[in-house]
Amino acid sequence: MADALQLRNLSVTLSGKPVLKSLNLEIPTAKLFGILGPNGAGKTTLLKALAGLVTYQGEITHRDQSLAALGAKGHAQLVAYVPQRSELSAALNVYDVVAQGRYCHQDDLQGPSASDKDAIESALIATKIVELAALPFTQLSGGEQRRVLLARALATQAPLILLDEPAASLDVAHALSLFKHMRALVAQGRTVIVVLHDINDAKAWCDSLALLSQGSVVATGAFNTVITAQNVRSVYGVELIETSALGFRQIQGAP
Amino acid sequence: MSPRMLRFPLLIALLVGFAAACGLLGLALGHGELSNSALRATLLELRGYRVAVAFLAGGSLAVGGVLVQGLFRNPLASPSVIGTTAGASLGGQIALLLLGTGVAHAPAWLAAEMLLPIGCMLGALLSLGILAAVTKMTRDLLVVLLAGFLLSSLFLSISSFVTTLAQGSWDLGRAVVAFTLGGVGGSGKRQVLLILPLALIGTLMAWTWAKPLDLLLTGEEEAQSLGLNLPLVRRWVIIWIAILTAGAVAVGGNVGFVGLIIPHALRPFTGVGHRQLIPSAAIAGGAFLVLCDVLTRVLPASGEVPLGIITGLIGAPVFLFLLLKNKQAMLHG
Numbered sequence A: 001m002a003d004a005l006q007l008r009n010l011s012v013t014l015s016g017k018p019v020l021k022s023l024n025l026e027i028p029t030a031k032l033f034g035i036l037g038p039n040g041a042g043k044t045t046l047l048k049a050l051a052g053l054v055t056y057q058g059e060i061t062h063r064d065q066s067l068a069a070l071g072a073k074g075h076a077q078l079v080a081y082v083p084q085r086s087e088l089s090a091a092l093n094v095y096d097v098v099a100q101g102r103y104c105h106q107d108d109l110q111g112p113s114a115s116d117k118d119a120i121e122s123a124l125i126a127t128k129i130v131e132l133a134a135l136p137f138t139q140l141s142g143g144e145q146r147r148v149l150l151a152r153a154l155a156t157q158a159p160l161i162l163l164d165e166p167a168a169s170l171d172v173a174h175a176l177s178l179f180k181h182m183r184a185l186v187a188q189g190r191t192v193i194v195v196l197h198d199i200n201d202a203k204a205w206c207d208s209l210a211l212l213s214q215g216s217v218v219a220t221g222a223f224n225t226v227i228t229a230q231n232v233r234s235v236y237g238v239e240l241i242e243t244s245a246l247g248f249r250q251i252q253g254a255p
Numbered sequence B: 001m002s003p004r005m006l007r008f009p010l011l012i013a014l015l016v017g018f019a020a021a022c023g024l025l026g027l028a029l030g031h032g033e034l035s036n037s038a039l040r041a042t043l044l045e046l047r048g049y050r051v052a053v054a055f056l057a058g059g060s061l062a063v064g065g066v067l068v069q070g071l072f073r074n075p076l077a078s079p080s081v082i083g084t085t086a087g088a089s090l091g092g093q094i095a096l097l098l099l100g101t102g103v104a105h106a107p108a109w110l111a112a113e114m115l116l117p118i119g120c121m122l123g124a125l126l127s128l129g130i131l132a133a134v135t136k137m138t139r140d141l142l143v144v145l146l147a148g149f150l151l152s153s154l155f156l157s158i159s160s161f162v163t164t165l166a167q168g169s170w171d172l173g174r175a176v177v178a179f180t181l182g183g184v185g186g187s188g189k190r191q192v193l194l195i196l197p198l199a200l201i202g203t204l205m206a207w208t209w210a211k212p213l214d215l216l217l218t219g220e221e222e223a224q225s226l227g228l229n230l231p232l233v234r235r236w237v238i239i240w241i242a243i244l245t246a247g248a249v250a251v252g253g254n255v256g257f258v259g260l261i262i263p264h265a266l267r268p269f270t271g272v273g274h275r276q277l278i279p280s281a282a283i284a285g286g287a288f289l290v291l292c293d294v295l296t297r298v299l300p301a302s303g304e305v306p307l308g309i310i311t312g313l314i315g316a317p318v319f320l321f322l323l324l325k326n327k328q329a330m331l332h333g
Helices: A043-050 A074-079 A094-105 A114-126 A142-155 A171-185 A201-207 A227-237 B005-029 B038-071 B084-100 B113-136 B139-167 B171-179 B189-208 B210-216 B220-225 B228-253 B260-270 B274-298 B307-325 B327-332
Strands: A006-015 A017-027 A032-036 A057-060 A079-082 A160-164 A191-195 A210-211 A216-221
Touching: A006 A043, A017 A043, A017 A216, A032 A043, A032 A171, A032 A201, A043 A079, A043 A160, A043 A191, A074 A079, A074 A094, A074 B084, A079 A142, A079 B171, A079 B220, A094 A114, A094 A142, A094 B210, A114 A142, A142 A160, A142 A171, A171 A191, A171 A201, A210 A227, A210 B228, A216 A227, B005 B038, B005 B260, B038 B084, B038 B189, B038 B210, B038 B260, B084 B113, B084 B139, B084 B171, B084 B228, B113 B139, B113 B228, B139 B171, B171 B307, B189 B210, B189 B228, B189 B274, B210 B220, B210 B228, B210 B274, B220 B228, B260 B274, B260 B307, B274 B307
Parallel strands: A032 A191, A032 A210, A079 A160, A160 A191
Antiparallel strands: A006 A017, A006 A057, A210 A216
16 A cells, blocks of 8 residues: 555664564554554554654655655654653743644744644644643643644644554543544544554544554554454453443533 | 733843943943043943953853753753853863963964864863763753763863963963953953854854754654754754853853853743843843953952852852752752
């Protein structure tokens, strides 16, 4: 599939320890793709390799173009990365944080253009944080900060969006809202790649998955072909039990 | 214009006014009576050079402080705290020693006095290079700061050794000690011409890196994911820190804490954005050092109090205050 994101023989070594081992994966575009696996499987490292944040061997291509060949700004125009939490501790307001997403489209000496302002406004509206725009980022709750970081990623207008455990530490309403938003992005034609811990979230929201263990892909494809009793036993060391889990949906008219 | 847009021009106007007032004090106060018409022109000329050198050196150190704090994402960093000033000072001392003992000669195309700022710059670059390597190994702000203190102590120890070597010649020994203590007392046209291009180019170029430094506020990893070419930013910002610190140290000696105090004093007014912080720091840092230089002349002492002592007396308690205020951030990185 030429349109897909292709990972070939991808290996990453961190502090002398191999974290990803000759990994091969095809991630379809315009889908919500989940990366699952136990702690230490290499999920976040895989996401960081896609974001260009770790040095890797092998190749990552998108539409037959190598990501490694792109410059820093070119890479950021293609791939937006949303970390679990931001290291930002300075008193920047929300608007300025979202505006950082436009850096990859600007010259260092240039002020924001009309299209930059439009992209920032759209991202604020899409993530429903317009009313927070003037507030300091550091004063927001964890859920609000997550929305601001997503808005910053949207402001890049990158077709590929990576999220590292976006629902971690979010209550059910905020998590639901975030996943619905990811689905809306996919409906717009964007590819969303998300690292998840909760297998139920993967079942509810993802189009396809990759299950990682010890730096390798154990299975990839639709939920039912990846989360099998055998795979769960070998990767997580637990038995899979089918139960009727609690489900939630948003109240009509709620944000 | 909205009140928010007016705030920055107003701040700049206030800082320029404050700097002008400090400059006037610098011209008016000191040994020698301006009422003596025979001496007035000479006194004003000498004090004018002195004010200009103090202003440019202070501005350079303050802008250097803004860059260091931005690059290392450390609110307690400044060229003097992380050893850059001590490195530049050591480089300057070695240049003086080599020139004074006749071991080294400036090449024909280079004026001999330029070896001093070049020595300062090499010392500053060495210091920053070591610290950048430490930063790559750990992101713990406390470790980086302690490494800076360690570097500072190491360079100061070597400086003491260089000072002892220079005592073989009375003139050279005196020159090295005077340089180490810091001061702009003997400044003239030559010192102004030396620091002027370094301060102007350094400040202007620092301003061109304002946007990447703003992005770095969010952390190196996030900044890179947003399109920041981190190695390029790190390399160039280190060069401009070295140039600014080297220029200031070459004309003012080992003057500490300006780069720590000024950015902190300004942030409540400018915000954290470097576009406003850098020009504000250039003016405020300059005015602050002019004021400190005035104090060196008016405090009761036999002769002038060295400039580095005044900035140290003001800077050390401020540093302690900031350390206590930022304790949580320091402990948790």
